Amino acid sequence: MWFALADIREGLRIARDNGFGNLEAETDSLAITHVLQKDFGNSLEADTLISDCKALIQAFHSFELKHVLREGNQCADFLANMGQNSQWGTTILAQPPDGLNPLLAHDANNVAFSRLL
Known part of the structure; x- marks a missing residue:
């Protein structure tokens, strides 16, 4: 899961650095969808990535993360x-x-x- 979280973090950084105000992201990982919408994690590595992602999400006027198959x-x-x-x-x-x-x-x-x- 932490590889996917690292990818999401990188995408959030790129979107932020390019001035996007509204962002809609999709992932096929239901676990990532849940963990970014709640306040819990599985491991030290994942907790750091989750914290980074949540901090980056705050940079957007609106953000929506959707689970898709x-x-x-x-x-x-x-x-x-x-x-x-x-x-x-x-x-x-x-x-x-x-x-x-x-x-x-x-x-x-x-x-x-x-x-x-």
Whole structure:
């Protein structure tokens, strides 16, 4: 869980540093959704990340964190997988990478993806 919290913290920093006032974030981790909306944690590492995230959240005029199934956000899943297979570190992309445009179009048109068991 702490890897995902570190990623959320980085995203919050980037959004804050770029002057975003209102932010809506999505995660497929129900545990992270709960822990950022409540006052508890699991470990020293997670507690520090949770505190950092909560402090960063205060920088926004409005902030909403939503839980979505992985199938509900194919674009984020695509980018997360791309990040897992790279040595980049944090990268801000000027335009969508190859393969993401069809997923963005599906997302814009509310195309549902089924969950494969």
